[in-house]
Amino acid sequence: MTTRKQIGDVVLAVDNISLTFGGVRALTDISFEVRAHQVLSIIGPNGAGKSSMLNVINGFYHPQKGLITYRGVTRKQMRPHEAARQGIARTFQNIALFKGMSTLDNIMTGRNTLMKRNLLWQALRRGPAEREELAHRERVEQIIDFLEIEHIRKTPVGKLPYGLQKRVELGRALAAEPTLLLLDEPMAGMNIEEKQDMSRFVLDVNSEFGTTIVLIEHDMGVVMDISDHVVVLDYGRKIGDGPPDEVRNNQTVIDAYLGVSHD
Amino acid sequence: MDWLFLTEVILSGLMTGVMYSLVALGFVLIFKASGVFNFAQGVMALFAALALYDFLAPEGWFNQLFGFTLPVPVAIVATVGVMIIVAWLIERLVLRHLVNQEGIILFMATIGLAYVLEGTGDILFGSDVKPLDIGLPRGAHDYLLDGYGIYIEKLEIIAAATAAVLVTVLAIFFQKTRIGRALRAVADDHQAALSVGISLRTIWVIVWAVAGIVALVAGIMWGSKSGVQFSLSLIALKALPVLILGGFTSVPGAIVGGLIIGVGEKLAEIYVGPMVGGAIENWFAYMLALAFLLVRPQGLFGEKIIERV
Amino acid sequence: MLYRETGQYKTSYQADQAIFPIAQDRWFIYGVIAFAVLVVPFLLDGYLVNAVMLPFLIFALAALGLNILTGYCGQLSLGTGAFMAVGAYATYKLVTSFPDLNLILVVLLSGLVTAAVGVLFGLPSLRIKGFYLAVATLAAQFFLIWMFYKVGWFNNYNMTGQITMPTTHLFGAQVTGPGAAPATRYLFCLGFVMLFALAAKNIVRGRVGREWMAIRDMDIAAEIIGIRPLQAKLSAFAVSSFYVGMAGSLYFGVWLGAAEPGEAFGIERSFLVLFMIIIGGLGSVMGSFFGAAFIILLPLVLKNVMVDGIGVEVVTAKHIEITLMGVLIIFFLIVEPHGLARLWQIAKEKLRLWPFPH
Numbered sequence: 001m002t003t004r005k006q007i008g009d010v011v012l013a014v015d016n017i018s019l020t021f022g023g024v025r026a027l028t029d030i031s032f033e034v035r036a037h038q039v040l041s042i043i044g045p046n047g048a049g050k051s052s053m054l055n056v057i058n059g060f061y062h063p064q065k066g067l068i069t070y071r072g073v074t075r076k077q078m079r080p081h082e083a084a085r086q087g088i089a090r091t092f093q094n095i096a097l098f099k100g101m102s103t104l105d106n107i108m109t110g111r112n113t114l115m116k117r118n119l120l121w122q123a124l125r126r127g128p129a130e131r132e133e134l135a136h137r138e139r140v141e142q143i144i145d146f147l148e149i150e151h152i153r154k155t156p157v158g159k160l161p162y163g164l165q166k167r168v169e170l171g172r173a174l175a176a177e178p179t180l181l182l183l184d185e186p187m188a189g190m191n192i193e194e195k196q197d198m199s200r201f202v203l204d205v206n207s208e209f210g211t212t213i214v215l216i217e218h219d220m221g222v223v224m225d226i227s228d229h230v231v232v233l234d235y236g237r238k239i240g241d242g243p244p245d246e247v248r249n250n251q252t253v254i255d256a257y258l259g260v261s262h263d
Numbered sequence: 264m265d266w267l268f269l270t271e272v273i274l275s276g277l278m279t280g281v282m283y284s285l286v287a288l289g290f291v292l293i294f295k296a297s298g299v300f301n302f303a304q305g306v307m308a309l310f311a312a313l314a315l316y317d318f319l320a321p322e323g324w325f326n327q328l329f330g331f332t333l334p335v336p337v338a339i340v341a342t343v344g345v346m347i348i349v350a351w352l353i354e355r356l357v358l359r360h361l362v363n364q365e366g367i368i369l370f371m372a373t374i375g376l377a378y379v380l381e382g383t384g385d386i387l388f389g390s391d392v393k394p395l396d397i398g399l400p401r402g403a404h405d406y407l408l409d410g411y412g413i414y415i416e417k418l419e420i421i422a423a424a425t426a427a428v429l430v431t432v433l434a435i436f437f438q439k440t441r442i443g444r445a446l447r448a449v450a451d452d453h454q455a456a457l458s459v460g461i462s463l464r465t466i467w468v469i470v471w472a473v474a475g476i477v478a479l480v481a482g483i484m485w486g487s488k489s490g491v492q493f494s495l496s497l498i499a500l501k502a503l504p505v506l507i508l509g510g511f512t513s514v515p516g517a518i519v520g521g522l523i524i525g526v527g528e529k530l531a532e533i534y535v536g537p538m539v540g541g542a543i544e545n546w547f548a549y550m551l552a553l554a555f556l557l558v559r560p561q562g563l564f565g566e567k568i569i570e571r572v
Numbered sequence: 573m574l575y576r577e578t579g580q581y582k583t584s585y586q587a588d589q590a591i592f593p594i595a596q597d598r599w600f601i602y603g604v605i606a607f608a609v610l611v612v613p614f615l616l617d618g619y620l621v622n623a624v625m626l627p628f629l630i631f632a633l634a635a636l637g638l639n640i641l642t643g644y645c646g647q648l649s650l651g652t653g654a655f656m657a658v659g660a661y662a663t664y665k666l667v668t669s670f671p672d673l674n675l676i677l678v679v680l681l682s683g684l685v686t687a688a689v690g691v692l693f694g695l696p697s698l699r700i701k702g703f704y705l706a707v708a709t710l711a712a713q714f715f716l717i718w719m720f721y722k723v724g725w726f727n728n729y730n731m732t733g734q735i736t737m738p739t740t741h742l743f744g745a746q747v748t749g750p751g752a753a754p755a756t757r758y759l760f761c762l763g764f765v766m767l768f769a770l771a772a773k774n775i776v777r778g779r780v781g782r783e784w785m786a787i788r789d790m791d792i793a794a795e796i797i798g799i800r801p802l803q804a805k806l807s808a809f810a811v812s813s814f815y816v817g818m819a820g821s822l823y824f825g826v827w828l829g830a831a832e833p834g835e836a837f838g839i840e841r842s843f844l845v846l847f848m849i850i851i852g853g854l855g856s857v858m859g860s861f862f863g864a865a866f867i868i869l870l871p872l873v874l875k876n877v878m879v880d881g882i883g884v885e886v887v888t889a890k891h892i893e894i895t896l897m898g899v900l901i902i903f904f905l906i907v908e909p910h911g912l913a914r915l916w917q918i919a920k921e922k923l924r925l926w927p928f929p930h
Binding site for chain 3: 137
């Protein structure tokens with residue numbers, strides 16, 4: 001076991017978040033904290049509001065009530081691209097890759113917020129624009145290396161199998177060198193080997209780059225293994241918040257979601 | 264302020280608006296049922312009118328092949344038959360191969376379709392203007408003219424009445440019948456509709472045939488009014504603003520949108536036109552639609568689109 | 573056998589990212605360029621220039637512009653004709669107000685003016701998508717044409733509404749106006765097209781191009797990863813209109829010499845350029861050229877085969893042309909939505925293996 005990592009200060013705090021769609025209450029008075037370098041899992045039955053919570057964090061949904069404090073700044077809401085520029089990156093439940101582009105190009109788009117050269121330099125290409133492009137290409141190739149997807153870098157992502165698409169999407173999120181990484185069911189639809197690979201990637205990202213990770217996951221084995229902290233949602237309300245062992249033994253959580261194992 | 268004149272302008276605008284609505288109705292049908300914006304709707308109206316003319320006229324192919332022309336009611340039925348065949352061909356040759364493509368691809372395919380129908384129509388029937396006389400009454404409505412000094416053509420009144428009937432029939436069709444429900448399912452999601460056993464192909468043939476019939480009605484009205492000519496197909500472009508105002512999926516919306524555009528255009532032309540040199544009608548409808556899009560993208564009656572991630 | 577890449581290793585990302593990574597491709601393009609610059613001017617006569625080369629170059633430029641907006645960024649535009657008109661009228665006003673202005677500058681400025689107008693009419697794209705946006709561009713199309721007819725300032729108060737390009741010279745050679753040599757007009761347009769085709773290719777394979785394609789493929793995801801939709805869409809409108817404006821400037825100034833708004837820049841033009849990029853290949857620089865060549869040559873081929881060859885009437889030939897165009901559009905959309913550019917790629921793939929079957 002590697003040395004105990006340093007969990008830092010609070011990097012994200014959501015405070016009394018409530019979200020409604022038409023008549024549906026997606027989230028009610030949700031509050032929790034995420035600390036730097038943590039791996040925090042959000043779990044709960046389907047429809048509990050987990051994805052909605054992530055969408056609120058990265059500014060895609062605007063809550064009717066509540067505040068979000070990110071990196072010390074408290075706001076009621078953010079626009080998605082502001083969130084991205086502040087260092088929040090995410091993956092999606094139903095893959096949101098750019099189907100018309102290759103793996104390499106998709107991951108390169110993750111670097112767009114870091115690329116500065118304007119249109120005229122781009123048109124010229126030779127000189128500053130090319131240097132910038134090559135520098136970012138190097139970083140992207142490192143990520144491709146890390147995720148072991150070199151063999152598909154020029155393939156249009158629309159042609160890739162589901163598991164590889166999820167990996168490419170992770171690559172795109174990593175390319176932005178985020179402070180906070182939101183993963184929405186990164187292991188959905190994967191077999192055991194793929195899940196092991198993905199878990200390894202998530203843990204490596206957390207330990208090597210120190211990225212804070214919030215993930216939504218249904219596989220309890222994975223959740224208990226890799227999380228530092230677990231938040232449990234049910235029908236839009238929080239019913240559990242603590243280290244994995246504490247949550248595992250919480251009666252409310254067991255009744256709502258975990259169930260009891262019968263030997 | 265000449266109130267009588269204003270009334271006449273408004274009424275005239277309403278009548279033109281009804282004509283627009285008739286064409287827009289065909290668009291709504293196809294869009295509602297197959298999610299396709301059928302750019303060829305205007306050309307279909309032209310084609311239908313041309314076919315009808317051919318059945319009626321001594322110079323037409325029909326007479327040349329068979330030696331007689333058809334009486335009006337039979338000719339109309341025959342033209343309906345022609346439009347059904349056209350619908351079947353469109354489904355077979357075009358739509359079937361474009362299942363589940365994006366909307367923009369389908370839209371461009373209908374542009375191609377418009378060109379094909381137009382060219383074929385020209386080759387078969389020639390491109391000169393043809394008068395279409397199916398016995399609809401001509402001239403101004405006597406009562407309104409003599410009693411109030413307002414000039415409204417009888418034809419336009421009949422067009423308005425026909426549109427009203429058509430809309431009612433279609434509304435009932437969509438809401439109450441099994442086929443109507445199937446049409447709405449198909450518009451929502453092709454694959455989902457397939458998976459519950461709805462035959463996409465049959466539905467599409469039905470829809471395009473119905474749209475063809477609506478096109479025929481529009482073609483008859485326009486053709487009787489100003490002769491059957493190419494400019495009929497340009498109505499398709501005018502239908503776009505109508506649909507934006509009314510909402511792409513709403514049958515009553517097509518009517519309301521058409522009326523608003525018709526009246527708006529006329530008023531703008533008569534009252535604002537002289538100040539800027541006239542011919543505002545060319546673009547007024549589009550600018551109005553644009554303004555609408557910025558304020559209320561789904562139109563007056565359309566459904567608001569919520570995007571999920 | 574001839575086309576294999578054996579031995580061509582890329583040892584740097586730069587080499588990997590070259591426009592033509594395969595050496596044979598590079599030689600082919602150099603050959604085409606050399607031929608176009610050094611040989612073609614001597615083969616030209618008035619007819620070839622007027623009927624084939626100039627329209628091809630000019631519409632290739634316009635198709636590039638529309639492809640940037642519609643093919644790469646996914647914003648459908650039906651206003652190409654009107655934007656070409658903006659370029660043309662900008663040229664007219666510039667040349668009549670500043671007769672000594674360098675013609676190259678005139679074309680570039682016309683492009684910039686059109687870019688500004690393009691951005692203006694592109695603003696609605698932030699609220700509306702898909703073919704709702706097409707309606708906004710239709711509004712531009714009809715309104716601008718009306719404006720150029722009615723507002724006298726644009727055509728210098730000419731009663732007919734027509735504008736005529738005066739004679740201008742560049743480095744001593746006459747480029748516009750009656751009497752300009754075919755070769756000069758050709759080379760002038762060729763210069764613009766080559767330069768800006770390269771610029772377009774550079775832009776689309778860089779950061780901005782990727783932003784455009786991201787917006788096209790999934791604009792919500794694009795926004796979430798930090799791409800500003802406003803900037804991306806407006807930059808697409810700006811660059812696209814710049815190209816289309818220059819095309820309009822050359823169309824009026826160098827090719828036609830005179831123009832009248834409805835006829836030269838009407839909605840049929842918009843459709844024509846749209847067909848070029850559909851048939852040529854959406855989202856492809858090469859495709860824009862293929863599409864332009866195809867659409868320009870089709871009527872000529874048809875006319876030669878049908879009218880001169882079989883003796884079909886001119887009017888009927890026109891009708892057949894319209895029908896055939898429609899059939900081809902549908903055919904390409906069904907069979908190969910990525911157009912001739914993809915067919916070219918597939919042919920090259922097969923050539924790599926030739927003479928082996930797989």
